[in-house]
Amino acid sequence: MAGPAIEVDHVSKAYRIYPTPRHQALELFLLGARCYHTDFWALTDVSLRVERGTTLGLVGNNGSGKSTLLQVIAGITPPTRGRVSVDGRVASLLELGAGFNPEFTGRENVEVQGVVMGISPEETRARLPAIEAFAGIGDFIDRPVKQYSSGMFVRLAFSAAIHVDPDILLVDEALAVGDVAFQHQCIRRIRELQAGGATIVFVSHDMAMVRAVCTEAMLLDGGRVEAHGDPATIANLYHARTASLEAAAAAGAPPADTGAAAAPEGDDFEERVRLFRHGTGEARIRLVELVDPDGGPLGTVPFDAEVVLRVHVSYDRDVPVSIVGFSLRDRTGTDVVGTNTHEERVAVPARRAGESLVVEFRQRLPLARGTYSVTTAVARHPEVPDYLDWVDNALVLTVLPPESGKTVHGKVSLPVTVSVRAS
Amino acid sequence: MPITPGGALLSPFRALVVQRRVIELFVARDLRGRYVNSALGLWWAVIQPLFLLAVYTFVFSYIMQVRFTENVDTGEFALVLFCGLLPWLAFADAVTRASSVLVEQTPLIKKVVFPSEILPVHLVLSALLVELIGLAVFLAVLVVLGRLPGPALFAIPVVLALQFLFTTGVAWVLATFAVYLRDVRQLVGLLLTLWMFLTPIVWPPTLVPDRFLWVLRLNPMWYVVEAYRSAVYYGRIPDPIPLAVFAGMALTVFVCGYWIFHRSKQTFADLL
Numbered sequence: 147m148a149g150p151a152i153e154v155d156h157v158s159k160a161y162r163i164y165p166t167p168r169h170q171a172l173e174l175f176l177l178g179a180r181c182y183h184t185d186f187w188a189l190t191d192v193s194l195r196v197e198r199g200t201t202l203g204l205v206g207n208n209g210s211g212k213s214t215l216l217q218v219i220a221g222i223t224p225p226t227r228g229r230v231s232v233d234g235r236v237a238s239l240l241e242l243g244a245g246f247n248p249e250f251t252g253r254e255n256v257e258v259q260g261v262v263m264g265i266s267p268e269e270t271r272a273r274l275p276a277i278e279a280f281a282g283i284g285d286f287i288d289r290p291v292k293q294y295s296s297g298m299f300v301r302l303a304f305s306a307a308i309h310v311d312p313d314i315l316l317v318d319e320a321l322a323v324g325d326v327a328f329q330h331q332c333i334r335r336i337r338e339l340q341a342g343g344a345t346i347v348f349v350s351h352d353m354a355m356v357r358a359v360c361t362e363a364m365l366l367d368g369g370r371v372e373a374h375g376d377p378a379t380i381a382n383l384y385h386a387r388t389a390s391l392e393a394a395a396a397a398g399a400p401p402a403d404t405g406a407a408a409a410p411e412g413d414d415f416e417e418r419v420r421l422f423r424h425g426t427g428e429a430r431i432r433l434v435e436l437v438d439p440d441g442g443p444l445g446t447v448p449f450d451a452e453v454v455l456r457v458h459v460s461y462d463r464d465v466p467v468s469i470v471g472f473s474l475r476d477r478t479g480t481d482v483v484g485t486n487t488h489e490e491r492v493a494v495p496a497r498r499a500g501e502s503l504v505v506e507f508r509q510r511l512p513l514a515r516g517t518y519s520v521t522t523a524v525a526r527h528p529e530v531p532d533y534l535d536w537v538d539n540a541l542v543l544t545v546l547p548p549e550s551g552k553t554v555h556g557k558v559s560l561p562v563t564v565s566v567r568a569s
Numbered sequence: 570m571p572i573t574p575g576g577a578l579l580s581p582f583r584a585l586v587v588q589r590r591v592i593e594l595f596v597a598r599d600l601r602g603r604y605v606n607s608a609l610g611l612w613w614a615v616i617q618p619l620f621l622l623a624v625y626t627f628v629f630s631y632i633m634q635v636r637f638t639e640n641v642d643t644g645e646f647a648l649v650l651f652c653g654l655l656p657w658l659a660f661a662d663a664v665t666r667a668s669s670v671l672v673e674q675t676p677l678i679k680k681v682v683f684p685s686e687i688l689p690v691h692l693v694l695s696a697l698l699v700e701l702i703g704l705a706v707f708l709a710v711l712v713v714l715g716r717l718p719g720p721a722l723f724a725i726p727v728v729l730a731l732q733f734l735f736t737t738g739v740a741w742v743l744a745t746f747a748v749y750l751r752d753v754r755q756l757v758g759l760l761l762t763l764w765m766f767l768t769p770i771v772w773p774p775t776l777v778p779d780r781f782l783w784v785l786r787l788n789p790m791w792y793v794v795e796a797y798r799s800a801v802y803y804g805r806i807p808d809p810i811p812l813a814v815f816a817g818m819a820l821t822v823f824v825c826g827y828w829i830f831h832r833s834k835q836t837f838a839d840l841l
Contacts, residue, residue: 161839171750221682223838236682244676245683247598249605254598261594262683290606 149233151314151345152196152219157228159189159214159369188214189225189369201336201346203356203377205384206366212349215366216240216316219347234313234345237263241318243303248292252283255291256306263310273309280305280331286424295424297538301328308335315339317348333359353381419537428463429524429534432502434472434541436520439508449548450512450559457522459535460502468494469528470505473521474513482513482557484521488528514554515547581827588684595691600698611702618655618703622710625650638773648714651707652802653770653794656728659700660736660790661761663693667740668747668757675841685834686827689740697733707801719804728796728807735789735819738826745833748840770794789818 162183164170169182189211196202204212217223218230220238245262246255256277260270278287281302286294294302308315336359339346350356356363356377363380365372373383415433423431435456436444447453457470471486487494487505497503520541524534548554585592604610625647629635636642637649667689677683704725708718747753768790769777777785785791792815796807 167751171752174749217679217838222679224835238681241676241680244680245674247602249602250598258594258598261591262677262681266590267594 150195151198151200151233152194152347153231154192154194154215154219155229155231157189157192157215157218157225157230158187159211159218159223160185160187160226162186187369189218191228192366192369192371193228194364194371194374196345196347198345199340199343200362201340201348201360203360203363203380204347204349204366205351205353205356205363205380206372207388209368210366211369212366213240213318214369216318216347216349220316232314235264235310236314236316237307237310237312238316239304239307239318240316242300242307243291246291246299246303249290251290252281252287252294252302256302259303259306260310263307265310277302277305277309280309280335282328295536295538298424304328304332308332308339311342311344312339313344315344315346315348317346319349319351353384357381415540419540423535423537425524425533425535427535428465429459429461429468429497431522431524431535431537431540432458432460434458434520434522434537436541436543444543446544446546447511448546449515449554450510452508452510455507455509455520455541457505457507458502459505459524460500461497462499464496464498465526465534466496467526468497468534469525470494471523471525472507474511474518475521476514476516476518476557480557482518483509483511486523486525486528511545512554512559513545514557514559515545517542517544577828578824580831581824584684584686584827584831585690588687591684592687592691592694595687596694596698599691599695603695603699614699614702615706618651618706619710621654622647622651622707638775648711649773649798649802650771652798653768655700655703655707656732656793656797657765657768657770657790658703659696660732660739660793661765662699663689663696663736664739664743665757665761666692666696668743668754671744671748671837672751672754672841678841679838685837686741686830689744689830690737693733693736693740696736697729701729704801711801718801721800721804721806724796724800724807724812727812728793728800731812731816731819732793734823735793735815738819738822738824741826741830742822745830748833748837764788764790768794786814789815789822792818 163186164173164183173180173182192211192215194215204215206212214223216238217240218225219232220236220240221230221232222238222240243255243259245259247258250258253274256274257267257270260273261267265273281287281298281304283294283298283302286298287302291299291302333355336346340359348360360377362375363377364374365380365384367387373380433456435458436447437454437456438444439452439454441454444453455472457472459470461468469486469488471484471488473481473484476482485507494503494505519539520543521536521538522540523536526532526534548559552559600611604613607613609616626644629646629650630644634643635646637646641649670688670692671678671685674685674688677688678685708722711718743753743757767784768788769785774785774791774795792811796812796815799805799807
C-alpha cells in the first residue's frame with residue numbers, strides 16, 4: 147500500500163445562502179440570469195495529508211469548518227474548489243443512528259445500518275453478537291428503538307457504526323456521548339482499530355481525548371487551517387484561544403445562567419423523564435428534588451453550598467433489598483460526583499408492593515460553575531447492573547461561580563493548604 | 570459514468586443491480602413499515618382493496634346504477650373501474666412519496682455516504698408489491714364471481730415491468746425537483762388529481778371524440794390502464810402496438826429520470 151490514506155488538496159467549500167426559499171426558486175427558473183444568493187465559505191484553501199495509521203484530531207470552535215471538512219472527506223458533499231482523494235473503505239460516523247427507524251427493533255436497525263455502510267446483511271448478522279455485547283442494552287435489542295432511552299440509542303448506534311472494521315473512520319463529536327464507562331469502552335475500541343492500522347479522523351472539543359488518542363491534530367478557524375502539529379501543542383493553542391474568547395465574553399455580558407430554576411416547575415416528572423428511563427419497573431422514581439438543608443426550594447446552587455438531593459421512590463413489587471443512588475454529570479456527560487446507599491453503608495428497608503420511601507443525600511457541591519444533570523437509580527445489587535429503575539436527566543441544576551471570585555480549575559475544588567517559604 | 574450512448578442507457582440498470590441488496594432491504598423495511606405495529610398487519614393490504622371494491626360496487630352499481638359502456642353490465646362497473654384503479658393507485662402512491670423521500674431521509678444524505686438513487690426506487694417497488702396483493706385479491710373476487718381469468722394474465726408481468734421503469738423514472742425526476750423546490754410536494758398532489766381524471770379510469774375511453782384521441786395517446790398511464798382492463802377484465806391479450814409505444818415511453822422516462830437524478834445528486838447534501 148503506497149500513498150496517503152486521505153489527501154485534501156487546496157479544498158474550498160462554499161454554501162449558497164438565499165434570503166428566502168422563494169429567491170432560490172426564482173434563481174432556478176431564471177436559469178442564473180439573476181443572482182440572489184450570497185456565498186458562505188465554510189472552508190478556504192484547506193490542504194491536508196493523512197498517512198495510513200494516523201489518528202488526526204480536528205479541533206476548533208463551532209463554525210470553524212470541522213464538520214464540513216469531514217463531509218468533504220467522506221464524499222457526502224463535493225468541494226467547490228480543489229480535490230480530495232481517499233483510499234480505502236470509509237465509515238463515517240457523522241451522526242449517530244442516521245437512518246434509524248424508531249418503529250423497528252434495534253437488531254433490524256443495525257442490519258439496515260450495516261447495509262447502508264456497505265456491509266452485506268450476512269456479514270452484519272455475523273457481527274451482531276459483538277455489537278450487542280458492546281452496546282450492552284440487553285433484551286432491548288429486540289424492542290422498537292422508540293422505546294429506548296437516549297443513552298441506549300446512542301450506545302447501540304455507536305457500537306453498530308464502530309464494528310464495520312473500516313480502513314478510514316471519520317467521527318464527528320460522537321464520542322462525547324454516553325456515560326463514562328461507555329466512553330472508556332469506545333476509546334478501547336478506537337485503540338483496537340488503531341492497532342489494526344486504521345486511519346481515523348475525528349472532531350472533538352475534548353482536548354484530554356485529543357491528547358490521549360490522536361497522533362496529530364489540526365486547528366481550524368473560520369474555515370482555514372490555523373495550525374497542524376502534535377496533539378499537545380494544538381490542544382494548548384486551542385485552550386489559549388477559547389480562554390481569551392471566554393474572557394472577552396465574560397467582560398461584555400453578565401453570566402446568563404443565574405436565576406434558572408433547579409427543577410422545571412409544574413413540569414410533570416413522569417412525562418418529562420419518559421425517554422430517559424429504563425429498568426424492570428419493580429420500583430419507580432417518582433420525583434427528584436433539590437432543596438436547601440432547611441427544606442426550602444433551591445433555584446441555582448451557590449458554589450460549595452450544602453444541598454439535599456431528595457429521591458422519592460415507590461415500589462410496585464415486594465423488594466427485600468434495594469440500593470438507591472445518584473450521579474451528577476457535567477455538560478459533556480462525565481460523572482463528577484455520585485454515590486449510593488450501599489457505598490455509604492445505609493440500609494434501605496425492605497418494601498412491599500405499594501409502599502414507598504424517600505432517600506436524602508446531603509452534601510456540599512464545590513463544583514465548577516455550569517449546569518449539571520442528575521441521574522438517579524434504584525438497583526438490587528451493587529455489582530450487578532440490574533436496575534429496578536434508572537432515570538437520566540432527572541434534574542438539571544446550575545452551580546454559580548464562587549463569590550470570592552476564585553476560579554475553579556478542573557471540575558471540583560477540593561480544600562487545599564498552600565504554604566510558601568524561601569528555600 | 571461512461572458518456573457513450575450505450576453506457577448512458579445501461580447505467581441506470583447497472584446502478585439497480587449493484588445496489589440490489591440495499592434495495593431489497595429497503596423494500597422489506599418499507600413494506601413492514603406500512604403495517605408494523607398495527608393489529609391486523611399485512612392483512613390491511615388485503616382488506617383495503619376488498620373494502621374499496623365493496624364501496625365502489627355499492628355506490629356505482631346500486632345507488633347510481635351506471636354502466637361503464639353499453640356492453641358492460643351495471644353490476645360490473647366497479648370491476649372495470651378497479652382494473653384501472655389498481656395500477657393508478659400504485660403509481661400515485663409511489664410518485665407522491667418519492668417527492669418527499671429525500672427531504673424525509675435527510676440524515677441518510679447529509680450524514681452517510683448513501684446511494685440516494687435507491688430511495689425513490691424502493692418506494693416504487695413497495696407500491697407495486699402492494700398493488701400485486703391487491704391484484705391477487707381482485708382476481709380472487711373475479712373467480713368467486715365466476716369469471717375465470719385466462720392466459721391473457723401472462724401479459725401482466727410485462728406490464729408491471731414497464732410500469733416499474735416508467736414510475737421509477739418519474740419518481741427520480743420528482744425527487745430531484747423537490748430538493749430544489751419544496752413546493753413540488755404540494756404540486757404533485759394537485760397534478761395527480763388532474764392526471765387521474767384525464768386518464769380513462771372512472772370513464773370509458775370511448776367517450777373521447779376522435780379528434781382528441783392524440784391526447785390519450787400522449788398519456789402513458791392510458792396504456793397501462795388499457796392493458797390491465799384487457800388482460801384482467803376482458804381476458805384478451807393486450808394489443809402489442811400500444812404496449813410497444815408504452816415500452817418506449819417508459820424506457821425513455823427511466824433513462825432520462827436517472828440522468829437528471831444522477832447529475833444533481835452531488836448537490837443534495839448542500840441543499841437539504
